[in-house]
Amino acid sequence: MPHSPAGGGALVFLVLDAASGGEVAGTLDVASGLLTPARRTWTVRPVVAERRAYVNLTVHRTGVDLSLERLNGWRRAVVPLIRVQKGHDASQSAALFRALASVLERHGPRDPGRAIPRLAAQGRHLAEGGAVRSSPLTALPRGGALGFLATDWS
Secondary structure (H helix, E strand, O other): OOOOOOOOOOOEEEEEOOOOOOOOEEEOOOOOOEEEEOOOOOOEEEEEEOOOOOEEEOOOOOOEEEEEEOOOOOOEEEEEEEEEEEEEEEEEHHHHHHHHHHHHHOOOOOOOOOHHHHHHHHHHHOOOOOOOOOOOHOOOOOOOOOOOOOOOOO
């Protein structure tokens, strides 16, 4: 299971942009279930994975993010999972996807879109040597008003 640089019990999400240089995008504390994004705004803040929270996968033009939202929707934590851009494909590690699915399943946030099994499938796909562009998460439809349209990653 990936841990924080200090050796604590946290999963570390890296920034996936080509020029990031290994910056940390956020952490998930394994024991408490607290997802803490590195970049914060008024509504993007740490959120605990618990029964009052929702876990979602957000597909957008350049990739897929994990979003953990409080029940009332006023607070959410967002971390990148996949980036697919012209000339640059990046993903969190297979081990992180498997550990993430396990931690979220144990803490039990609401999962209306079946995000947790999709995270486990992504981990298996990457562990078997699968490409980022052909992974299970990139096959999801893009969100928004036209969410039924498939995303063209080429």
